[in-house]
Structures are given as C-alpha cells and as structure tokens.
Amino acid sequence: MAVHSQHPASAPPTAPVRERTRHLMLRGWCIFVLFIALSGTAWVHAFGETIAAVITIAATLLSVGLWFGTKPSVQWRRLPWFVVAYVGWAVLSITWSAWPMATALTLLLLLLTTTQALFVGAVLTWRELVRAIASALKWVVGLSLVFELWVSIFVKAPILPGFVVAKADDPIEYWSRNNLFDGGRIQGIMGNANLLGPVALLAIIVFSIRLTAGAPRRALLWGWIVLSAYLLYRASSATSYAAAAAVVVVLTTVLLMRRTQKPGQRTPLYIGYAAIAVVGGAGLWWGRDVIFTALGRTSDLTGREGIWQTVLERANERPLIGWGYSTPWVPWDPAFDGWIVDHGVTVMQAHNTWIDLYLQLGLVGVVLFGILFLAFVWRAWFFAVDRPRWDLKADRPYSSLTLLPTLVGTILLVQSFAESSPLLVWGWMFLVMLGFKIKQAPHIGVGPAEQGAAIERGEFTAQVP
Structure with missing residues (x-):
C-alpha cells in the first residue's frame, strides 16, 4: 500500500548560478579600460596631458x-607574433630616431595600450568581451550627448579644453563648438567629429550584435542604436560614412557565405566581393569631387593630399627604416612643431596609416604592419564565415558574436586611408585584443581561454549572451 511522504525524493532547490563578486569587479575594470581607449582624447581635454598620462599608466599597472x-589560462605559443614583431621594430627605432624624446613618449603609449589589449583579451570570454565593449560604448555615447547638451543648454557658448569658455583663433581648437541645436557637426567628449563618427559606427555594430545574440533589455538596446546613429549622422564624418558603407557590404557578404552548403559555392561570392571592392574604391577615388562636395568636403579630402605630399617628401629621404616611431606626432617636439600646420594648429598625424608608417618606420614598418593587419583580417574573416566545428558534428549554429572582429577590421581598413587611428588608442587596442582573442579562443565558449572564466563563476560553458 502506497504511503504519502512529506519528504520528496527530488533534489532540493538551489539558487541560480551567480558570478562571484571578484569576477564582477574584474569585468567592471575591463569596461573602464575599454572606456579609456574608446574615449581617446577626452581625458586630455578634461584633465590635461599630465593627469591623463598618470591615469593611463596607473590603469595599466593595475591591469598587470x-x-x-x-x-x-593563456596559450603563450599562440601569442599574436606579428604584433610582437611590429612593436619590437618600433622599439628598436629609438636607436636611429630623429626625434628620440617623441619616440620614447609614444612608445610608452604603444606598450601601455598593447598590454591593456592583451589583458582584456586574456581575462574575458568572447561573450563577456562583447558585453564589456557594449557597456564602455554606452558610456562614451551617453556622455558625448550629455556633454553636448550641457554645453548648449548651460554654457551656451563653445568651450576650449579644460572647460575654458573663451574665443579661439580657429574653431578647430574648441573641445565643443556648441553645435547641437544649430545643425553643425558635433564632436562629443573626444572633441573631434572624426573620432566620434567611427566610435558611433562601432557602437551601432556592437549593440546590433548584442541584440541578435538575444541579450536582455532589447528595447534599451534599440534606444542605444538610435542614439548612436544620431551621433554618427551629426558627426558628419566622410570617412565614417565610407566605413559604414563598407560594413554593409562585408556584412551582406558574410551572411551570404554562411548560407552556402559547399566550399565551391563561395567562389562566385568572393569574385563578386572583390569586384565590388575594386569598382567601389575606384569610383570613390575618381568621383571624389562629386562625393565630397555632396558631403560638404573638399575634393582633396579636406587638405589631406597636401599633408600626404609633404610627409612623403620627408619619408623618401629614409625609405627603408624611417625617421623613428612617433604615433601620434608630438607637437612640441622641434621636428614636428610648425612642420605641417592646419588652421593654425600643428598637425599630429599624416591622416593616412600607411604614409605615417612609411615616415616613421620605413618600408620595413609598412610591411610588418601590413602582414599584421592581413593576418588579423584573414583570421577574423574565417572566424565569421566558417561554421564552428572542432569534432565530427558539422551542424552547430553560427554565433552573431563572431561578426565583431571582421566588421571592426572593415572600419579600421577604411580609416587607414584617411586617418592614422588604427595605429593608436582604440584602433590599435581592438586590433591587438581581437586578434589575440581569436588565436586564444577560435570558438565561442570552447577551449581553456574561454572556459577559465566560466569555471570561475561556478559554471562551465552555459553563459548568458
């Protein structure tokens, strides 16, 4: 005869798995590190160069x-060795540098940024990394809008770095031009529309990836996407618009590649993709008069062609090894002070990654960086288009997270022809960080580098997007 029992046979209920406090704090620190990189010159404009340098150095020491x-868990044999070679050549250039003080200062920035990139890539899983990037971008995008609102509503006048309200000799000197309500270009906390534009584009990409990955609070993510699109539009950066067009082409190609069933089906897509790239690049160059006039820019890319010519003249004097590393150019160094002046301000970059490299590190530096970038693009591409597989199972679903590296590579590639951004700040950090992460964890949630943080949280591979 069955007897009713007050003691159930099933296991007692347990609380859901939660992250440990120290791991939450670690991820919060990574968000701050990413925010430092993405906000760029905001720290210098707000606190001055000395305090910004102290913050950067102290943050790196804490990360170490x-x-x-x-x-x-780090597989040291799978370090990004092309990055090591490039950084090593840059360090070696101090022995022949024509501006040794500038080389020493900017090498410190290069080493600090590289260290932070490796640190973030090592301690976070892919899912955590995308979440951290999204959180940092929310701070940059949100503070940029709040900053412009504060200037337009309360200050009601353009301001200079250091929160100084005074008239500048040229608008290029302003941190904010008070353009939020008059339809002009806005500059965000970076103080430069050409820096705000790419970050806003990156934000749209990251928030969209989070959305398709099934992240919670989807309505808020849509709001962040709209806000980022608004900042991209108001920054009115021609380079960012070109990068956005390239991102659409690359994303479409990746999604088509994922639909193929056999390797041979990808060949026509590769041919079409290459044709679009060649025709699009040629059309952009030969039709630049019409295109840039429509965007309110001059056909010489707002004076960039003149800068390139001047830089090439000096670079050709030392074509093999260059004049010495300095990214960015240090404006108070005698070698750069007054060398190239734009709107009364000493220019701090060549506005072209490859020409800048040729000047600083010669053809050797161009080749090393070219191989580094090609290796990143190659790995990022197949990370995105190949179905995840490490055993006999061949029908695992694609992850939207794998789109991030190849789309970031697209932004940096387009930027490299009109800016030197891929060589410093968030451009260099993301290039190293994502390349390192792909080598350490070529599959989402699989491998020692991915599982270490999951074990730390008391789980294994089940993670929330």
Whole structure:
C-alpha cells in the first residue's frame, strides 16, 4: 500500500548560478579600460596631458597586477607574433630616431595600450568581451550627448579644453563648438567629429550584435542604436560614412557565405566581393569631387593630399627604416612643431596609416604592419564565415558574436586611408585584443581561454549572451 511522504525524493532547490563578486569587479575594470581607449582624447581635454598620462599608466599597472592575480589560462605559443614583431621594430627605432624624446613618449603609449589589449583579451570570454565593449560604448555615447547638451543648454557658448569658455583663433581648437541645436557637426567628449563618427559606427555594430545574440533589455538596446546613429549622422564624418558603407557590404557578404552548403559555392561570392571592392574604391577615388562636395568636403579630402605630399617628401629621404616611431606626432617636439600646420594648429598625424608608417618606420614598418593587419583580417574573416566545428558534428549554429572582429577590421581598413587611428588608442587596442582573442579562443565558449572564466563563476560553458 502506497504511503504519502512529506519528504520528496527530488533534489532540493538551489539558487541560480551567480558570478562571484571578484569576477564582477574584474569585468567592471575591463569596461573602464575599454572606456579609456574608446574615449581617446577626452581625458586630455578634461584633465590635461599630465593627469591623463598618470591615469593611463596607473590603469595599466593595475591591469598587470590583476593579470598576475587572476592567472587566466593563456596559450603563450599562440601569442599574436606579428604584433610582437611590429612593436619590437618600433622599439628598436629609438636607436636611429630623429626625434628620440617623441619616440620614447609614444612608445610608452604603444606598450601601455598593447598590454591593456592583451589583458582584456586574456581575462574575458568572447561573450563577456562583447558585453564589456557594449557597456564602455554606452558610456562614451551617453556622455558625448550629455556633454553636448550641457554645453548648449548651460554654457551656451563653445568651450576650449579644460572647460575654458573663451574665443579661439580657429574653431578647430574648441573641445565643443556648441553645435547641437544649430545643425553643425558635433564632436562629443573626444572633441573631434572624426573620432566620434567611427566610435558611433562601432557602437551601432556592437549593440546590433548584442541584440541578435538575444541579450536582455532589447528595447534599451534599440534606444542605444538610435542614439548612436544620431551621433554618427551629426558627426558628419566622410570617412565614417565610407566605413559604414563598407560594413554593409562585408556584412551582406558574410551572411551570404554562411548560407552556402559547399566550399565551391563561395567562389562566385568572393569574385563578386572583390569586384565590388575594386569598382567601389575606384569610383570613390575618381568621383571624389562629386562625393565630397555632396558631403560638404573638399575634393582633396579636406587638405589631406597636401599633408600626404609633404610627409612623403620627408619619408623618401629614409625609405627603408624611417625617421623613428612617433604615433601620434608630438607637437612640441622641434621636428614636428610648425612642420605641417592646419588652421593654425600643428598637425599630429599624416591622416593616412600607411604614409605615417612609411615616415616613421620605413618600408620595413609598412610591411610588418601590413602582414599584421592581413593576418588579423584573414583570421577574423574565417572566424565569421566558417561554421564552428572542432569534432565530427558539422551542424552547430553560427554565433552573431563572431561578426565583431571582421566588421571592426572593415572600419579600421577604411580609416587607414584617411586617418592614422588604427595605429593608436582604440584602433590599435581592438586590433591587438581581437586578434589575440581569436588565436586564444577560435570558438565561442570552447577551449581553456574561454572556459577559465566560466569555471570561475561556478559554471562551465552555459553563459548568458
């Protein structure tokens, strides 16, 4: 005869798995590190160069301490060796540099940024990395709008760096031009519309990836996408518009590649993709008069062609090894002070990654960086288009997270022809960080580098997007 029992046979209920406090704090620190890189010159404009330098150095030292403390699983044989070669050549250039002080200062920035990129890539899983990038971008996008609102509503006048309200000799000197309500270009916390535009485009990409990955609070993500699109429009950066068009082409191609069933079906897509790239690039160059006039720019890319010619003249004097590393150009160094002046301000870059490299590190530096970039694009492309597979199972679903590296590579490639951004700040950090992450964890949620943080949280591979 069955007897009713007050003691159920099933296991007692348990609380859901939660992240440990120290891991939450670690991820929060990574968000701050990414925010430092993405906000760029905002720290210099707000606090001055000395305080900004102290913050950057102190943040890197803390990251190194956390790295040793957490001891994440790193496959040292799979380091980004092309990055190591490029950085090594840049360090070696101090021995022949024509501007040794500028080389030493900017090498410190290069080493700090590289260290932070490796740190973030080592301690976070792919899912956590995308979440951290999204959080940092929310701060940059949100503060940029709040900053412009504060200037237009309360200050009601353009302001200079250091929150100084005074008349500048040229509008290029302003941190904010008070253009939010008059229809002009806005500059955000970076103080430069050409820096705000690419970050806003990156934000649209990251928030969209989070949305398609099934992240919570979808209505808020849509709001962030709209806000980022608004900032991209108001920044009115021709380079960012070109990058956005390239991102659409690359994304469409990747999605078509994912639909193919056999390797041979990809060949026509590759041919079409190459044809679009060649025709599009040629059309952009030969039709630049019409295109840039429509965008309110001059046909010489707002004076860039003149800068390129001047830089090439000096670079050709030392074509093999260059004049010495300096990214950016240090404006108070005698070698750069007054060398190229735009609107009364000493120019701090060649506005072309490849010409800048040729000047600083010669043909050797151009080749090293070219191989580095090609390796990143190659790995990022197949990371996006190939179905995840590490055993006999061949029908695993694609992850939208794998789109991030190849789309970031697209932005940086387009930028490299009109800016030197891929060589410093967030451009260089993302190039190193994502390339390192792909080598360490070529599959989402699989491998020691991915599983270490999951084990730290008391779970294995089940993670929330």
